[in-house]
Structures are given as structure tokens and as C-alpha cells.
Amino acid sequence: MKLAVHDRYDYIPLDDRPVYDWPGGKRLAVCFCNNIEVFSFLDGLGTDSTVIGAPQTTRNFAWRDYGNRVGQWYMFDLFEEFGVPASHNLNSLLMEHCPQIGEKIKQRGDEVVGHGRTNAERQDVLDEAGEAALIKETTDTLAEYFGTRPKGWLGPYLAQTPVTLDLLDEAGYDYVMDWPADDQPFWMRTRKGRILSVPYSIELNDSPAMVFRQHSGEEFERMMIDQFDEMLLQSRKRPLVYTAVLHPFVVGQPFRLRALRRAMEHILKHRDDIWVTTPGEIAKYCAGLPEGTIPGS
Template sequence: MAEAQSADPGLYAFQPYRNRPRIVWPGGKTVAVWVAPNLEYYEIDPPANPHRKSWAKPHPDVVGYAHRDHSNRVSHWRMAEVMSRHGFPGSVSLSVALCQHHPEVVEDGARRGWEFFSHGIYNTRYAYGMDEAQERAIIEDSIETVQAATGQRIRGWLAPALTHTPRTLDLIAEYGLDYTCDLYHDDQVGDVKVTRGRLASIPYSLEVNDHYGFFVYNMSPRDYADTLIRQYERLASEGAASGTVMCIPLHAYLIGQPHRIAAFERVLEHIAGDGRAWIARAGEIIDAWRGQQAGDGA
């Protein structure tokens, strides 16, 4: 028993899926759908982190850098136009340095009414090995830079390259952020245990992330689109009992390629036309959920 207890990091309470307070989404919708474009900046030759290499090839990795740079030159615009055409705002996982390197991309998202949260400064700078002062500096930089670039104060966090320290969740809650995307443990919003303030976990997804779909599972565009539709259909059905959340995490240099974008557009058409989806931004989902919690004016 003692071993089982010590192995649990205690990040959140255990709640069986079918024994929870009911969640109701606006308009009686059964599933909240949010799209999370990762607008990122990768350094071609970043400082070495002793815990993890930035590129599989020896630096500088021109191929890896240039492949990802397609996002900011071409495929962001292709992806964003399809999303806007079907009424899907983005909730952007932002490499904050993009505000300086390619402000046009950030400005385009802001004009479309997209929400921004931090994905660290660069996606080639990892949290592994950081001390508390370094981690605080990244959080503060994220808040200040996004505020200056977009007028928004960030409300959420997705750790750069999904790298963390044991203090990350406590720190972002201390700075007043509302949600983390770094826990992949549920299909509904839930509370995270933090030392100060409060923090919610919003469902993000590795399973239907386009990076995993194309790089890990080797899906064709058609297979990936079918996977997203199956994910949506199941969550919309189960959400009739208690509202679920579907996240579609994207990387424009993948989903915005000419041979993939039509399959993705088919998914958006399906979801928008179904009638059960509340198409929302991440912060709106957190606010609707918080409003139903005891002590939050429910």
C-alpha cells in the first residue's frame, strides 16, 4: 500500500468517468470542440540541453528546421483560412519568440479572434534541468510578450516540447494562469492540485495530434481525418450524459500541406454541420466549466 501511494504524484483526484457531477455546455451541446494550432519557432542551432538533443541530426539540422518553417511561410495561412471558413477559432499553443521572429503570423491569429497561450519561448528550449528562477523567467516573459503583441494575458500553458519540472504546474497557477494542457488523462475538464491558487486541466490530445498521426502512427490524410471524425462521434455521443471535450492539436507544417488540407477540411465540415458541437476557445471552455463548480456561482 505504501508503495502504491508513493507512486501517485497526487496531481489530481481520481474520479471514475460515470460517477461525476454533470457538465452542461451552452446551448445543450454535448461536446466542446477546440482547435489548438501550435504556432512554433524552432532554432536551427539552439543551445545544447544535456538532458535532450534538440535535433536528431548533428546541429545545424537544416532539413528539420526548414520543414517546420513551412508553417510560418505558407501552411499557417492555408490552415487558418480553412478554420475561419468553417467557424473554428484557434486556441494557439504559441512559441512566444514567434512574436519577434514572425509577428505577421501572430497578428493574423489575433485578427481572427484566436486565443493565445504559452508553449514556452522556443520549442527547442527544454524545461529539463531548469532551476526555479529560470522557469519563472520563462513564465514572466510569456505573459509580458504575448500581452504586448496581442493585448491578451495568457491563461494557459503547454510546456515547450512537452518538457516539465516538478514545479511547473504550481508556478503557472501562482502566476494566475487558469489551465494546463499538459495532462492527457481525461476527456473532461478537471481540477489540478496546486500549492497556491487554482488550476484546471483541459483535455489536450496526443492520440489525435497531427504530429502523432503522421509521424508516429504513419496515417494517411484520409486515415487521420477518419480518426478525428470517430473521436468526435464518440465524444459527442457520450457527452449527452455529461459534457465532454475534444481537442484537435495541429501543426500547420503537417496539416497545412497541400495534400492534407482537404481531408482536414472534411473534418471541420462534419463537426460544424453535426449540431452537437460547441465550437469554442480553450478559455471559454474553462469558464463554462468553472461556472458549474460548487463555489463558483453555479
């Protein structure tokens, strides 16, 4: 059997790559990646709290809506308490339905990442023209609301078509987080140039962990701490990126928020040894490194 290939990047094993530092001589970058999403009532796609693939109901719509009405505001308080920047993967229709969240993000100066129009749909079922229109609509809405275009993209459900990377590059995006293939950034080829892949965890991610695999808040806390401790140790040898992926309708529930608080306390005790940052700052820093430093350059 001959394997199908994508030709977006080459295989470069971790030990064959140049070693470099993050700002301040740090070796571990830490990002808190927050997903803020809106869903269509009794229609389209949407996560369910109890049954994978369950039909859309008032119950599971309301459970997700809790995140925007309540959980996200708890999380804003937590980010402010610890004094950490956050990046927010935003559905653009959020600006129409929950504008106060956008105003709070403006006030905090957090990073905004394009995350499609809504998580009630996927982009990988669209033709090229339809996908290009989705990217443009998302980009234009966020740019108009926040006054600047998003530089990064995370597709709803991390779903891509064979031309997504090309369309994002052509739409002016600098980086994507849809390819969880690495703990370091790497360049990916597009039909007209390249785009950076910034690490984004689907393992250290509250939705698959606590919704689909039914881990408890305490188990997710242990995952966050163990992932951090091991990556901090591994980063003595090479630069790495630690991402904790959060959703306000999941980890914004108070009993889970308490576990997240404990995990963040543990991580931020090491603040002198880590670079607490955002995916956009990582992409900007990588773009300024000499050619040949980042895999694929």
C-alpha cells in the first residue's frame, strides 16, 4: 500500500532541529487558549453534555449558552486575578449575539483568533468558493468590531479542506492552529507561499477530555499539571509550547473552575522560568527568527 500524502510539510524529527530561545532566554512558552462559540437554536451542529452526537435540544443549547452568559465572566475574572494574557478563538456571530464579551476582550487587550462564523457549522463540507466566503465573512466581522484583522485561525472543529491553508494565506493570515502535529511551531507550504502552524492541544483540551472522555475536573487539573511539569523538564533541551485549551461552557462550571484555578496556580509559580504569552506573539516572534531556525523555513 502506498500512503496518501499532503505535501504541506516535511518530516523533521525533534532532535534534528535548531535550538533557540523564547524571549528572555526562556524555553517554555505557555498559552491559555479560550474558545468562545455561538450555536444555532435546535439546528446545525453542537456539543452535547451527555451523549456524543445527540440531536440539538433546548437542554444542550442552554448548557452551551451558560458559557457565554456565566462561565466566560468567571474566566475573565480568573485571567485578571492571575494577570495573564489570553487568546480567544471567536465565532464571528458572537459579536451580534453577545457583544458584551467582545467589549470585555477589547478592554483587556486580549488576542482575537478567527474561529469561523459559528460552531453550528463546519468548513470542510464547503466548496472552495463557499469556504473562501466563510473566511472573508469571519475576518471582516472581527476586523470591523475590533479595529484590526485577526492574524491567526482555528477552524470550527479544527476542520479543513485540501485548500484551507491556501485560502487563509491568501486572506492574509499569519498562522493556524488546526494541525496538532507538534510541540514547536513549524512552517507549512501553501500554493503561494507559507503559513505558520502554532501548537494547539487536542489532548490538553477541556472539551474532548471532560465532555467526550468524561474526565473529571480533578483529572483535567492533573493533566494540566503533569503536561506542564514534563514540558518544563523537556524544555531544558529545546524550546516548546504548552497550550491549555478551554471552553467557558465546560471549564467555566464552578466546580471545574476551581480545578483550573489550582492548575494555574501551580503553573504560574514558575513564572520566572516560562514565557506566558499568546499564539499571536509566538507567531510574531518566530517570523523574526533567522531563516532555517523554524522547521520549514
